[in-house]
Amino acid sequence: MVNTNFTKITEGIEVRESWPGGPLREFAKIRPHGSWGLPFDDAEWPWAAAYVCGRCKKTAEGVYSVTAAANTKPRTPGIGWLCPACKEMATGSAA
Numbered sequence: 001m002v003n004t005n006f007t008k009i010t011e012g013i014e015v016r017e018s019w020p021g022g023p024l025r026e027f028a029k030i031r032p033h034g035s036w037g038l039p040f041d042d043a044e045w046p047w048a049a050a051y052v053c054g055r056c057k058k059t060a061e062g063v064y065s066v067t068a069a070a071n072t073k074p075r076t077p078g079i080g081w082l083c084p085a086c087k088e089m090a091t092g093s094a095a
């Protein structure tokens with residue numbers, strides 16, 4: 001499954017929580033790619049780009065809220081929001 005609008009950028013980005021307790025996401029100073037990237041209300045990082053998995057720290061086209069992972073201690077930013085592969089691991093191992 002290839003999404004041509006999804007392109008990894010490696011420079012001029014910052015990864016942080018979209019909101020406190022929210023999913024990790026890449027934020028860019030410059031619009032990442034043509035029409036790709038969402039305008040974000042932030043003067044310094046005005047473009048929201050790819051989501052980042054809270055566990056494997058890889059960019060993902062989408063991340064899911066995973067309650068079992070959110071309760072992980074110690075809590076790390078974005079841990080409650082996982083890519084499909086990590087979500088499967090988290091929910092599969094949660095008894």
Ligand SMILES: [Zn+2]
Pocket residue numbers: 053054055056057058082083084085086087
């Ligand atoms: Zn992951």
